[in-house]
Amino acid sequence: MGFIRDITTLFTENQIEFNTLLECIGYTAGIKHVVRLCEKQDTALIIKEVCERHGLPVLCSRYGLKEAFSTGLSDTFYKITDINDPQCTRSVLFIGDAEWTEKAERVEGSGCDAMETAELYSYPGCCAHNYRLIQQGQYWLDCFLTNATTGFEFSWKCNKIAYLFAPYLTIFPDYFPCSPSCSGTEKLASDYEEVLRDYRMVELLDLIRLHLQGLTLVAGGEVVYIKQFNQVGDDFIVEDNHDQLRLRYRKAGQNILPDRITRISLQGDLLVVSGPPDKVSQYQTAVSDNRILVFS
Numbered sequence: 001m002g003f004i005r006d007i008t009t010l011f012t013e014n015q016i017e018f019n020t021l022l023e024c025i026g027y028t029a030g031i032k033h034v035v036r037l038c039e040k041q042d043t044a045l046i047i048k049e050v051c052e053r054h055g056l057p058v059l060c061s062r063y064g065l066k067e068a069f070s071t072g073l074s075d076t077f078y079k080i081t082d083i084n085d086p087q088c089t090r091s092v093l094f095i096g097d098a099e100w101t102e103k104a105e106r107v108e109g110s111g112c113d114a115m116e117t118a119e120l121y122s123y124p125g126c127c128a129h130n131y132r133l134i135q136q137g138q139y140w141l142d143c144f145l146t147n148a149t150t151g152f153e154f155s156w157k158c159n160k161i162a163y164l165f166a167p168y169l170t171i172f173p174d175y176f177p178c179s180p181s182c183s184g185t186e187k188l189a190s191d192y193e194e195v196l197r198d199y200r201m202v203e204l205l206d207l208i209r210l211h212l213q214g215l216t217l218v219a220g221g222e223v224v225y226i227k228q229f230n231q232v233g234d235d236f237i238v239e240d241n242h243d244q245l246r247l248r249y250r251k252a253g254q255n256i257l258p259d260r261i262t263r264i265s266l267q268g269d270l271l272v273v274s275g276p277p278d279k280v281s282q283y284q285t286a287v288s289d290n291r292i293l294v295f296s
């Protein structure tokens with residue numbers, strides 16, 4: 001536990017991101033055989049030193065990463081480059097026994113086949129299958145919504161959309177779940193939940209759960225995350241506009257959302273969004289990128 005204590009300190013000092021802490025927890029709890037961390041070069045050295053101090057096997061890859069492209073959903077994709085390339089901004093660090101880290105370095109070096117990667121890092125197979133579409137350029141959010149079961153109620157454990165907003169938390173590692181109804185993701189999230197309880201990190205767990213419970217509206221090329229609302233049947237009255245977090249990920253079309261949302265109603269196939277003074281926008285829910293999802 002000394003290792004997790006030191007890694008947690010790095011997180012509370014803002015030296016590492018939450019995902020790095022979660023990955024390390026996954027490794028020490030035995031959820032994963034090997035962990036892959038994509039870090040700024042100086043951060044990678046700090047983490048490597050902590051691993052070595054606690055006797056954890058660690059491998060720093062012989063190559064670096066440079067930015068390939070980023071998306072309107074704040075995701076940055078990297079590609080392999082020489083460690084001396086001036087554009088190299090990230091190092092890849094693997095934690096795990098040699099048999100696993102060598103395999104991980106080889107898979108990464110040969111272009112990250114989605115199925116092989118999922119098997120290595122214990123991600124659900126359905127999500128790996130879906131990741132191939134994301135590698136081909138589709139937005140993960142489009143896949144996520146297209147694959148979702150009908151209705152609007154989903155488990156907070158599968159909320160990847162909240163990751164778009166500060167404090168950028170999820171309760172599963174940094175992969176793309178195939179849908180908000182993915183049972184593999186819910187199982188994996190439950191494993192992490194249990195470990196956080198075992199490690200007595202209940203305060204952190206509460207913070208994660210609070211962040212992941214909320215209403216998300218995807219319409220008009222925007223994602224809106226609302227934490228405070230009253231639900232009566234298919235009607236959602238937004239209580240407090242201070243907690244309306246918004247992200248535009250597509251160009252605005254004709255049918256833009258009200259500046260402030262006060263009410264969202266599901267009326268058959270229509271999603272009706274209202275805001276002052278009397279702005280009303282309507283969206284067809286038959287189109288999968290118009291959707292309301294309540295994570296509880």
Ligand SMILES: [Zn+2]
Binds near residue numbers: 127178179182185
């Ligand atoms: Zn899945």
